[in-house]
Amino acid sequence: MAGLYLHIPFCAHKCHYCDFFSAPPAGDQLATWHLLLERNLRLIGTEQRPEIETIFFGGGTPSLLSPAQVSSTLACCRELFPLSQNIEISLEANPGTLTASSLAGFLAAGINRLSLGIQSFDNKYLQLLGRGHSAEEAAKSFMLARDIGFTNISVDLIFALPGQGPSDLEQEIEKLLALSPEHVGIYGLSVENDTLLQEMVTRGQVAEVDEETYAKSYLQLNRLLSAAGYEHYEISNFARPGFRCRHNQAYWQRKTCLAAGAGAHAFDATGYGKRSAIPPDLMNYQQQLNRGQNPAELLEEFDQRQAMAETLYLALRTSEGVDSAAFAQRFGISLAEAFPAALASLSPHLQQRGNHYFFTAESWLLYDHLISHFL
Amino acid sequence: MNQNQIRNFSIIAHIDHGKSTLADRLLEVTGALSARDKTDQFLDKMDLEKERGITIKSQAVRIPYKSRDGQDYLLNLIDTPGHVDFTYEVSRSLSACEGALLVVDAAQGVEAQTLANVYLALDQDLEIIPVLNKIDLPSAEPEQVKQEIEEIIGIDTSDAISVSAKSGLGVEDLLESIVKRVPAPGGDRNAPLRALTFDSWYDSYQGVIVLVRVIDGVLRKGDKIKLMITGGVYEVQKVGAYTPHPVTLPELSAGEVGFVIANIKVVDDAKVGDTITHLHKPSDTPLEGFEEIQPMVFSGLYPIDSADYDDFRDALEKLRLNDAAFSFEPENSMALGFGFRCGFLGLLHMEIIQERLEREFGVELITTAPTVVYEVTTVKNELLRVESANMLPPVQLIATIKEPFVLASVHVPNDYVGAVLSLCIEKRGVQREIKYLTSNRVMIIYELPLNEIVLDFFDRLKSVTRGYASLDYEPLDYRISELVRLNVLINGEVVDALSLIVHRDKAQLRGSELVAKMKEFIPRQQFEVAIQAAIGNKVIARQTVKALRKDVTAKCYGGDISRKRKLLEKQKEGKKRMKRVGNVELPQEAFLAILKVKD
Numbered sequence: 016m017a018g019l020y021l022h023i024p025f026c027a028h029k030c031h032y033c034d035f036f037s038a039p040p041a042g043d044q045l046a047t048w049h050l051l052l053e054r055n056l057r058l059i060g061t062e063q064r065p066e067i068e069t070i071f072f073g074g075g076t077p078s079l080l081s082p083a084q085v086s087s088t089l090a091c092c093r094e095l096f097p098l099s100q101n102i103e104i105s106l107e108a109n110p111g112t113l114t115a116s117s118l119a120g121f122l123a124a125g126i127n128r129l130s131l132g133i134q135s136f137d138n139k140y141l142q143l144l145g146r147g148h149s150a151e152e153a154a155k156s157f158m159l160a161r162d163i164g165f166t167n168i169s170v171d172l173i174f175a176l177p178g179q180g181p182s183d184l185e186q187e188i189e190k191l192l193a194l195s196p197e198h199v200g201i202y203g204l205s206v207e208n209d210t211l212l213q214e215m216v217t218r219g220q221v222a223e224v225d226e227e228t229y230a231k232s233y234l235q236l237n238r239l240l241s242a243a244g245y246e247h248y249e250i251s252n253f254a255r256p257g258f259r260c261r262h263n264q265a266y267w268q269r270k271t272c273l274a275a276g277a278g279a280h281a282f283d284a285t286g287y288g289k290r291s292a293i294p295p296d297l298m299n300y301q302q303q304l305n306r307g308q309n310p311a312e313l314l315e316e317f318d319q320r321q322a323m324a325e326t327l328y329l330a331l332r333t334s335e336g337v338d339s340a341a342f343a344q345r346f347g348i349s350l351a352e353a354f355p356a357a358l359a360s361l362s363p364h365l366q367q368r369g370n371h372y373f374f375t376a377e378s379w380l381l382y383d384h385l386i387s388h389f390l
Numbered sequence: 391m392n393q394n395q396i397r398n399f400s401i402i403a404h405i406d407h408g409k410s411t412l413a414d415r416l417l418e419v420t421g422a423l424s425a426r427d428k429t430d431q432f433l434d435k436m437d438l439e440k441e442r443g444i445t446i447k448s449q450a451v452r453i454p455y456k457s458r459d460g461q462d463y464l465l466n467l468i469d470t471p472g473h474v475d476f477t478y479e480v481s482r483s484l485s486a487c488e489g490a491l492l493v494v495d496a497a498q499g500v501e502a503q504t505l506a507n508v509y510l511a512l513d514q515d516l517e518i519i520p521v522l523n524k525i526d527l528p529s530a531e532p533e534q535v536k537q538e539i540e541e542i543i544g545i546d547t548s549d550a551i552s553v554s555a556k557s558g559l560g561v562e563d564l565l566e567s568i569v570k571r572v573p574a575p576g577g578d579r580n581a582p583l584r585a586l587t588f589d590s591w592y593d594s595y596q597g598v599i600v601l602v603r604v605i606d607g608v609l610r611k612g613d614k615i616k617l618m619i620t621g622g623v624y625e626v627q628k629v630g631a632y633t634p635h636p637v638t639l640p641e642l643s644a645g646e647v648g649f650v651i652a653n654i655k656v657v658d659d660a661k662v663g664d665t666i667t668h669l670h671k672p673s674d675t676p677l678e679g680f681e682e683i684q685p686m687v688f689s690g691l692y693p694i695d696s697a698d699y700d701d702f703r704d705a706l707e708k709l710r711l712n713d714a715a716f717s718f719e720p721e722n723s724m725a726l727g728f729g730f731r732c733g734f735l736g737l738l739h740m741e742i743i744q745e746r747l748e749r750e751f752g753v754e755l756i757t758t759a760p761t762v763v764y765e766v767t768t769v770k771n772e773l774l775r776v777e778s779a780n781m782l783p784p785v786q787l788i789a790t791i792k793e794p795f796v797l798a799s800v801h802v803p804n805d806y807v808g809a810v811l812s813l814c815i816e817k818r819g820v821q822r823e824i825k826y827l828t829s830n831r832v833m834i835i836y837e838l839p840l841n842e843i844v845l846d847f848f849d850r851l852k853s854v855t856r857g858y859a860s861l862d863y864e865p866l867d868y869r870i871s872e873l874v875r876l877n878v879l880i881n882g883e884v885v886d887a888l889s890l891i892v893h894r895d896k897a898q899l900r901g902s903e904l905v906a907k908m909k910e911f912i913p914r915q916q917f918e919v920a921i922q923a924a925i926g927n928k929v930i931a932r933q934t935v936k937a938l939r940k941d942v943t944a945k946c947y948g949g950d951i952s953r954k955r956k957l958l959e960k961q962k963e964g965k966k967r968m969k970r971v972g973n974v975e976l977p978q979e980a981f982l983a984i985l986k987v988k989d
Binding site for chain 1: 916939940941942943944945946947948949951952955958959965
């Protein structure tokens with residue numbers, strides 16, 4: 016059982032806040048990419064053929080691929096790996112790139128979960144973020160996808176935007192709920208190095224929100240979305256019951272995930288686990304594959320202590336938290352024995368329900384600070 | 391060798407004026423050091439000395455030299471420390487010589503430190519040979535610098551030697567000049583033994599190695615010797631000299647310089663300035679000039695991890711084997727746990743010890759702000775030496791507090807006189823003299839409280855003069871001052887390790903600056919942290935570190951997991967250097983914030 020992540024490091028243009036590895040596709044680069052991905056998959060297939068439960072087209076902007084390319088990639092997957100009956104196949108899409116025919120094509124190709132990067136329903140913010148689509152276009156894309164037959168759609172929103180107050184946020188959620196997505200991702204705006212946004216902040220054109228505002232907005236989102244029937248199941252993710260993203264959950268549960276495409280990361284859960292990555296270098300990727308070499312490089316191999324720490328680091332991001340019985344069984348040492356000092360320091364924050372320890376949204380706001388106790 | 395063919399000399403120079411390079415060149419030109427042995431700055435043996443371009447321990451090297459008229463000579467070069475903290479050691483090393491090379495950078499001119507050491511040399515009646523170094527630099531102004539030497543020091547520079555220690559230019563002329571001008575040592579080979587100890591260090595194979603200059607008599611292997619000040623009696627196991635590699639010799643006689651190994655266990659038993667004589671045919675008077683050295687600056691040193699306490703004490707004991715000038719006593723702090731109150735000759739000495747503890751012994755330390763020794767007279771007329779704010783008795787029991795003053799001289803280009811004067815006034819200085827050495831170089835002499843100097847005077851001086859000032863000082867006296875204890879409270883609790891003794895008039899300012907600076911250093915925690923400065927129960931300043939409200943990585947998917955986790959691990963590594971006080975985590979910088987207020 017495993018997930019499969021496919022990375023498409025291309026974007027039509029760079030958003031102002033983005034510091035990821037991506038570039039506009041030049042000439043027939045997308046067509047070449049699609050061929051390389053398939054070659055990459057075949058190389059993986061010669062080494063292992065686990066049953067695939069989830070496939071995730073991530074990026075970048077995977078919706079730049081044509082439905083035919085997506086379809087052929089998935090055909091390749093089907094040929095190489097046994098696919099689960101109820102497989103989840105997600106595609107990240109930028110509303111600006113979608114049309115009725117492309118949506119219909121993706122659906123027909125087998126995509127059954129769409130993740131739309133809407134980010135905001137306020138054109139003022141979309142402009143600031145450099146998104147290249149309007150709020151109206153975004154809503155239209157969503158409704159189009161729904162009409163065409165997508166029954167599992169996720170919407171990403173950015174909060175903690177400059178000047179965004181509680182009423183602004185309430186309006187955003189109102190517009191979001193009007194679309195009734197199955198899943199919502201919320202991300203506080205962060206100003207990363209070497210981005211246009213950082214430049215705007217440096218020049219004083221944009222002011223970053225303070226921590227207090229960030230915290231209040233986060234908790235407001237938690238309240239509004241919970242009231243609307245969404246479960247806050249991970250720090251940045253909400254879902255209607257039954258619609259949690261299974262692919263991402265596998266990351267937090269440290270399950271095996273294969274990966275193809277330069278810039279993609281894979282995790283092998285055997286033993287205490289090892290993580291590998293394909294360097295984000297297109298030339299090198301192509302050369303390696305042309306020579307029939309696996310472009311993945313080992314990133315880290317875990318020992319017991321590291322595996323225990325990372326298990327907690329990931330599991331406590333979710334509302335499930337960590338199952339102490341499963342932990343003890345997995346590692347042969349109880350949580351209390353392995354991390355006595357950390358558990359004591361965290362006692363005001365760690366909640367307990369049966370065997371499970373977990374954080375609430377209030378504590379998630381300090382996640383990095385709190386989780387350091389286990390690292 | 392005949393006494394007439396021996397020349398004992400030392401080199402006096404300011405830091406960076408090329409003393410160590412010149413010493414290397416002298417060894418090379420005379421063939422004492424082959425090119426194969428050569429590492430830069432051969433005489434600075436400790437890594438620390440090489441890295442910082444300073445000399446901490448003295449060295450004595452025997453250099454054979456054939457002069458131009460065909461005579462064979464033995465030159466003994468005694469390399470001395472060159473810092474105000476080690477003035478006493480310098481004075482003893484100089485008294486082992488008959489001559490000194492005064493090395494002045496031909497582009498920089500005379501500096502305060504040079505001057506202080508020249509005066510020490512003049513006090514010992516040494517023959518001084520002025521040497522202008524870096525003569526090949528385009529910015530060299532030898533004539534002007536000569537004039538400066540004549541005006542400031544009052545010695546004749548008509549036969550000054552111009553050299554470039556770097557290229558070797560002029561070094562042979564210098565050797566000739568040493569032979570011609572430095573007097574041969576006096577002393578009587580047949581008189582009872584008197585040998586001056588001018589440095590010593592601990593060697594783990596041979597015990598303490600003592601550097602000596604034999605004044606009268608002869609010292610041989612097997613001799614029963616007595617150290618006249620400490621009273622210790624030993625049997626000599628080995629005598630010899632450095633060439634620069636150690637060589638065993640049959641004897642050291644009047645006029646010679648070399649080493650003695652005599653099964654001495656700790657350097658403290660062979661104090662700098664002591665006199666070695668024979669047990670059975672002793673001299674009746676020791677050599678003049680011995681002083682018991684006293685630490686001037688104290689600070690608390692604490693292991694960050696209290697489990698390191700025993701290792702730390704071992705490290706201090708080992709260092710002490712090699713450095714009699716430094717002292718330590720157990721001290722207990724509510725905030726920092728078990729540690730030691732350590733005494734140093736000065737700030738450089740303190741830094742060196744701290745650095746060696748961390749580097750050579752691997753002990754991670756928290757250091758408290760340095761303090762001087764106060765003399766407190768109680769209402770019952772008892773006299774107390776107070777080396778830390780926490781030792782200060784309650785106010786109602788204190789009659790007077792005296793603090794040490796020093797006489798400081800600052801050499802500075804004309805343009806910075808105003809800045810230096812305001813700094814000295816700010817530091818509660820009393821002006822003695824302002825003297826124009828040349829039209830552009832000024833010597834400013836102030837009486838200053840040592841307490842202000844150990845805080846941040848030197849850093850401030852460097853910053854207001856863009857590094858152009860040089861500073862020297864000597865102890866002056868103790869004066870009654872209006873001094874108070876300034877406490878720092880973290881969330882209402884007094885942190886003893888942060889208490890300071892300050893002048894009453896400066897308490898308000900210092901308190902405000904201190905809490906403001908601490909606010910910068912204390913990372914935000916899950917709760918609000920109040921930092922207060924108080925005199926007695928009266929709070930005079932306050933700052934608040936707001937509670938952490940948000941510290942979260944929003945995106946953590948496949949590609950982020952390793953990278954972001956490693957980032958957190960790295961941050962946590964930094965936190966290990968923090969000390970928990972109550973429930974607040976304080977980094978090392980917070981304990982030294984008082985030194986950083988004007989950064």
